[in-house]
Amino acid sequence: MYxxxxxxxxxxxxxxxxxxxxxxxxxSTKIMAVVKANAYGxxxxxxxxEAVEAGADYLGVAFIEEAIRLRNAxxxxxxxxxxxIRPELVLLALEHDLMLTVTQASWFQxxxxxxxxxxxxxxxxxxxxxxxxxxxxxRTKEEWDEMAPWLRASDVVVDGFxxxxxxxxxxxxxYLQLQIQxxxxxxEWSSMSRIPINHYHCAGSVAxxxxxxxxxxxxxxxxxxxxxYPEKRVxxxxxKPAFSMHSRLLQTKKLKKGEYVGYNxxxxxxxxxxxxxxxxxxxxxWSQRMQNTEVxxxxxxxxxxxxxxxxxxxxxxxxxxxxxxxxxxxxxxxxQEIPIQELANHIGGVSQEITxxxxxxxxxxxxxxxxxxxxxxxxxxxxx
Numbered sequence: 001m002y003x004x005x006x007x008x009x010x011x012x013x014x015x016x017x018x019x020x021x022x023x024x025x026x027x028s029t030k031i032m033a034v035v036k037a038n039a040y041g042x043x044x045x046x047x048x049x050e051a052v053e054a055g056a057d058y059l060g061v062a063f064i065e066e067a068i069r070l071r072n073a074x075x076x077x078x079x080x081x082x083x084x085i086r087p088e089l090v091l092l093a094l095e096h097d098l099m100l101t102v103t104q105a106s107w108f109q110x111x112x113x114x115x116x117x118x119x120x121x122x123x124x125x126x127x128x129x130x131x132x133x134x135x136x137x138x139r140t141k142e143e144w145d146e147m148a149p150w151l152r153a154s155d156v157v158v159d160g161f162x163x164x165x166x167x168x169x170x171x172x173x174x175y176l177q178l179q180i181q182x183x184x185x186x187x188e189w190s191s192m193s194r195i196p197i198n199h200y201h202c203a204g205s206v207a208x209x210x211x212x213x214x215x216x217x218x219x220x221x222x223x224x225x226x227x228x229y230p231e232k233r234v235x236x237x238x239x240k241p242a243f244s245m246h247s248r249l250l251q252t253k254k255l256k257k258g259e260y261v262g263y264n265x266x267x268x269x270x271x272x273x274x275x276x277x278x279x280x281x282x283x284x285x286w287s288q289r290m291q292n293t294e295v296x297x298x299x300x301x302x303x304x305x306x307x308x309x310x311x312x313x314x315x316x317x318x319x320x321x322x323x324x325x326x327x328x329x330x331x332x333x334x335x336q337e338i339p340i341q342e343l344a345n346h347i348g349g350v351s352q353e354i355t356x357x358x359x360x361x362x363x364x365x366x367x368x369x370x371x372x373x374x375x376x377x378x379x380x381x382x383x384x
Contacts, residue, residue: 005280018054033051036062289347298334363376
């Protein structure tokens with residue numbers, strides 16, 4: 001390790017989370033492990049392998065590049081691309097045995113320029129319905145009726161019919177109930193069309209854990225795999241985060257009262273203070289929104305002060321610490337913890353936003369049963 005900033009990913013914890021979720025959900029419900037965005041920053045290949053070993057039936061990704069990366073790593077499970085691909089990429093998807101999300105009849109019309117009906121390979125699709133999130137998907141009966149003839153083609157298999165909820169984590173579930181009712185109505189459209197559909201699914205992590213009765217044929221589990229879920233709303237299952245991040249003090253100095261720290265003189269000392277510099281910045285994914293959050297320096301809380309720069313930031317130390325002292329940004333230092341939810345609350349976001357923003361400049365150390373298994377920095381891998 002050349003740089004004193006690293007993230008630790010506990011593969012055993014990822015596997016344990018999936019096992020607990022598998023036991024918690026209805027037996028008949030399949031699990032799609034969502035590993036998009038490099039598995040929310042945890043490592044897509046590593047997470048996918050752990051999830052499959054723990055009982056995941058499908059894998060979900062955002063883009064075709066992510067799916068091909070999993071195939072090249074030897075993953076054989078069904079993979080659904082959750083974002084529609086361009087029609088001209090259909091043969092590439094078929095080459096890698098990938099399932100596609102479809103949302104418009106016009107996509108099929110354009111796709112047929114590249115894949116005529118009489119070609120050998122069958123195209124497996126999941127039809128996305130927009131019940132109120134307002135992103136992608138079919139919203140009206142007219143759109144469905146326009147899509148249906150394309151789905152009846154002899155080389156098309158409708159493996160799934162799904163939607164996504166907007167407010168599953170909120171206390172007020174009135175809008176959730178509205179989306180559920182809309183989805184049930186849309187299911188009736190599919191039934192009346194007499195198009196065979198293998199799986200109906202509408203629940204992501206929060207919906208599946210809060211309301212297991214919504215799981216239907218499959219649940220798309222992303223955030224919960226990594227230990228991110230609303231614990232107070234789901235008291236009957238205990239999942240733990242698998243991600244922690246650390247660095248070391250690069251330099252320690254004592255500044256007198258009235259001196260400035262950081263760009264634009266963003267912080268001025270109000271007394272004589274020990275200031276520590278840490279080699280991590282916004283180019284690593286620790287954005288300027290993290291200003292005034294706290295870290296743990298050898299188990300003691302210390303506030304991030306001044307503006308966070310590209311490669312470094314400064315913290316106000318409660319006392320003198322020598323250079324090389326361990327600094328924890330996420331996770332435990334001894335018995336003290338910086339919970340990732342604390343950071344998410346500070347930025348007004350969600351835990352997965354933080355981990356998925358950590359760039360590949362930050363070394364990933366993968367642990368199994370407490371022991372280091374391998375490390376990844378950028379494109380370099382070191383196995384132990």
